Amino acid sequence: xxxxxxxxxxxxxxxxxxxxxxxxxxxxxxxxxxxxxxxxxxxxxxxxxxxxxxxxxxxxxxxxxxxxxxxxxxxxxxxxxxxxxxxxxxxxxxxxxxxxxxxxxxxxxxxxxxxxxxxxxxxxxxxxxxxxxxxxxxxxxxxxxxxxxxxxxxxxxxxxxxxxxxxxxxxxxxxxxxxxxxxxxxxxxxxxxxxxxxxxxxxxxxxxxxxxxxxxxxxxxxxxxxxxxxxxxxxxxxxxxxxxxxxxxxxxxxxxxxxxxxxxxxxxxxxxxxxxxxxxxxxxxxxxxxxxxxxxxxxxxxxxxxxxxxxxxxxxxxxxxxxxxxxxx
Amino acid sequence: xxxxxxxxxxxxxxxxxxxxxxxxxxxxxxxxxxxxxxxxxxxxxxxxxxxxxxxxxxxxxxxxxxxxxxxxxxxxxxxxxxxxxxxxxxxxxxxxxxxxxxxxxxxxxxxxxxxxxxxxxxxxxxxxxxxxxxxxxxxxxxxxxxxxxxxxxxxxxxxxxxxxxxxxxxxxxxxxxxxxxxxxxxxxxxxxxxxxxxxxxxxxxxxxxxxxxxxxxxxxxxxxxxxxxxxxxxxxxxxxxxxxxxxxxxxxxxxxxxxxxxxxxxxxxxxxxxxxxxxxxxxxxxxxxxxxxxxxxxxxxxxxxxxxxxxx
Numbered sequence: 001x002x003x004x005x006x007x008x009x010x011x012x013x014x015x016x017x018x019x020x021x022x023x024x025x026x027x028x029x030x031x032x033x034x035x036x037x038x039x040x041x042x043x044x045x046x047x048x049x050x051x052x053x054x055x056x057x058x059x060x061x062x063x064x065x066x067x068x069x070x071x072x073x074x075x076x077x078x079x080x081x082x083x084x085x086x087x088x089x090x091x092x093x094x095x096x097x098x099x100x101x102x103x104x105x106x107x108x109x110x111x112x113x114x115x116x117x118x119x120x121x122x123x124x125x126x127x128x129x130x131x132x133x134x135x136x137x138x139x140x141x142x143x144x145x146x147x148x149x150x151x152x153x154x155x156x157x158x159x160x161x162x163x164x165x166x167x168x169x170x171x172x173x174x175x176x177x178x179x180x181x182x183x184x185x186x187x188x189x190x191x192x193x194x195x196x197x198x199x200x201x202x203x204x205x206x207x208x209x210x211x212x213x214x215x216x217x218x219x220x221x222x223x224x225x226x227x228x229x230x231x232x233x234x235x236x237x238x239x240x241x242x243x244x245x246x247x248x249x250x251x252x253x254x255x256x257x258x259x260x261x262x263x264x265x266x267x268x269x270x271x272x273x274x275x276x277x278x279x280x281x282x283x284x285x286x287x288x289x290x291x292x293x294x295x296x297x298x299x300x301x302x303x304x305x306x307x308x309x310x311x312x313x314x315x316x317x318x319x320x321x322x323x324x325x326x327x328x329x
Numbered sequence: 330x331x332x333x334x335x336x337x338x339x340x341x342x343x344x345x346x347x348x349x350x351x352x353x354x355x356x357x358x359x360x361x362x363x364x365x366x367x368x369x370x371x372x373x374x375x376x377x378x379x380x381x382x383x384x385x386x387x388x389x390x391x392x393x394x395x396x397x398x399x400x401x402x403x404x405x406x407x408x409x410x411x412x413x414x415x416x417x418x419x420x421x422x423x424x425x426x427x428x429x430x431x432x433x434x435x436x437x438x439x440x441x442x443x444x445x446x447x448x449x450x451x452x453x454x455x456x457x458x459x460x461x462x463x464x465x466x467x468x469x470x471x472x473x474x475x476x477x478x479x480x481x482x483x484x485x486x487x488x489x490x491x492x493x494x495x496x497x498x499x500x501x502x503x504x505x506x507x508x509x510x511x512x513x514x515x516x517x518x519x520x521x522x523x524x525x526x527x528x529x530x531x532x533x534x535x536x537x538x539x540x541x542x543x544x545x546x547x548x549x550x551x552x553x554x555x556x557x558x559x560x561x562x563x564x565x566x567x568x569x570x571x572x573x574x575x576x577x578x579x580x581x582x583x584x585x586x587x588x589x590x591x592x593x594x595x596x597x598x599x600x601x602x603x604x605x606x607x608x609x610x611x612x613x614x615x616x617x618x619x620x621x622x623x624x625x626x627x628x629x630x631x632x633x634x635x636x637x638x639x640x641x
Contacts (some may be wrong), residue, residue, distance in 0.1 A: 001555075008421070008432065011432060012432070012435050015439050016439070017473065018439060019438065019439040019442060022443045022503070023442065023443055023446060026446065026447055026450065027446075030450055031609060033450045034544045034548070035544075037542075037544055038540065038545065045542060046462070049543040050464055050543070051542075053455060053457055053458035053462065053543065054454070054455050056451050056454065056455075057454065058470070058474075060451065060507075060510060061477060061511065063492075063513055064485065064508075064511035065480065065485050065512075065514075065515075068484070068488035068489045069480055069484040069488075070455070071440055071487075071488040072487055073484075075487065075488075102569065115433075122374060123371065123375075127368040127372035127375075128372050131369070132373070137372065137376055139624075139627070140379055140380050141379045143379075143620075143623065144379065144590070146620060147383075147572070147616055147619060147620075148571070148573075148574070148615060148616075148619070148621040149430045149572065149574065150379035150392065150574050150591040150594050150595050150612075151594070151615050152593075153598065154386070154598055154608050154611075155383055155385075156382060157602070158382070158389070158605065158608070159382050159385070159542075161443075161605070168400055168401065170399070170400065170402070172385055172401065172525055175401050176413040204379065245340050251353070261479060265481050265482075265483070267574070268575065268591075271574065271595060272547070272594075272598050273598075284483060287483050288538065288578070290579070291486065292433075292486075297487050298570070303482070303485075304481065304487075307484075308483075310436040311480075313483060315480075318475075319472060319476055322471075323462060
């Protein structure tokens with residue numbers, strides 16, 4: 001065994017040991033606390049146990065999420081080094097052409113991805129409903145859901161790969177263009193259409209999600225109503241719009257809002273495929289770049305706040321829906 | 330969010346009982362055949378377009394270096410040649426410029442397992458308390474936790490990094506574990522609460538009357554009964570952590586000591602963006618675990634997906 005392999009194995013061994021210790025310590029601490037709470041004096045027992053059950057999660061959320069989020073909201077109005085600068089960062093955001101492009105790109109993403117993923121997912125779910133091999137057909141479209149955005153980014157960069165005219169193309173999209181007699185394109189570099197080619201990747205991932213959820217919902221539409229509509233002479237198209245769609249409305253809302261939120265926060269795809277260059281940046285990517293690459297935490301925080309404000313209406317809507325459901329129960 | 334997914338199992342069962350829906354008139358039948366022909370074609374086109382990119386990547390990862398970078402993967406059918414060299418070179422070859430993904434693969438595992446167990450454990454406890462221990466402010470507190478799941482994690486990154494740096498756990502596994510625990514908690518708590526609160530109250534009441542403490546109820550009743558939910562949500566959290574890039578970039582410090590596969594791949598995609606023999610094999614190494622989870626546990630996977638779908 002040579003030295004390099006030995007080092008590698010030693011390194012792996014050390015890390016796995018760390019993994020074991022980490023898990024063991026966590027389980028031991030939780031177990032011990034539960035055990036001690038069980039031994040607490042009878043009078044205080046319920047209170048102690050309540051604290052033991054909720055405190056760890058609430059504490060982590062308070063220190064790790066709520067407090068940092070408040071701090072970020074505050075930092076957005078400073079230069080990131082403690083000096084209060086009012087709306088300076090927001091003025092910067094809406095006057096800097098590159099950042100304005102970033103904001104507009106995000107809007108394009110948020111409009112196109114939920115609409116197209118849901119439409120394609122729904123169409124596919126309807127087309128394959130009760131067909132032979134429905135399960136396999138579902139898996140094929142659903143598969144990208146399991147893949148990381150980074151992996152998906154590489155897969156699609158390979159699809160878009162460009163070689164100058166005259167050379168053999170290795171990306172399938174350019175090869176198809178060449179076969180049909182066109183000029184190969186630099187899909188990821190030529191603005192503004194490069195943003196659309198990045199959006200395709202997100203649609204590719206999210207369609208499977210839409211399809212699975214909507215397919216389950218479609219199967220829940222009572223057959224009696226479909227049958228009755230058919231007897232009344234409605235064709236498949238009318239049945240789809242007047243029976244199926246109203247029947248799955250609540251699932252449609254879930255799908256669209258979920259994909260919208262995921263799209264607002266999209267980061268990895270842009271980072272892996274273009275790094276935000278060539279006018280393809282989006283808010284989440286720009287936030288990372290400003291805060292962690294360019295050393296501008298104030299501007300990064302302002303972008304994070306914008307992201308939060310964009311998500312806010314959806315949060316409020318969902319809390320309302322949940323409240324209503326609780327009342328019904 | 331996870332809210333209004335209808336329970337489908339019963340209804341679909343009834344549908345099959347009623348049998349096939351064949352149109353009763355001649356024109357109706359013709360119409361349906363026409364639409365279904367177009368529908369089938371469209372479905373096949375979608376299925377092919379959705380599969381081809383991954384398929385091309387897989388094929389390419391087994392082609393010799395010189396060929397991956399000079400000819401399209403579809404030429405493999407006229408000119409077949411396969412090799413495992415790409416995998417050996419991304420996984421084990423050492424040296425400053427090598428991908429050495431083997432090491433990062435281990436990092437991903439070391440991050441993802443506690444990154445799943447810790448939030449799941451804590452969320453299970455909190456969910457039980459919210460569901461079955463009545464206390465003042467329980468309702469509003471739970472709604473707050475629910476709302477937190479949609480706070481973009483970007484809102485927390487900068488201050489959290491500061492906190493970790495002060496504590497000296499930035500760039501260590503512990504820091505990454507804690508970060509994933511924090512970001513995974515709201516959704517996991519919400520989903521587990523949904524499940525746990527459906528457990529029949531009589532069971533828990535009976536145990537309380539018999540003098541069982543909350544700890545005993547939790548370990549002897551709640552945990553065993555919740556295992557299916559734990560499995561579904563656990564798979565989701567695991568994949569989320571395994572596939573994450575942002576948390577890793579901010580908290581891992583970026584060295585081979587801690588950084589996961591995704592981070593290394595994103596780096597390679599930037600620095601060695603045209604070495605397709607390495608990128609294709611590397612991407613596939615990162616896909617292996619999610620694909621195993623996907624095909625092996627698809628039932629749980631779909632169930633988890635239907636139960637809840639947003640993530641911070």
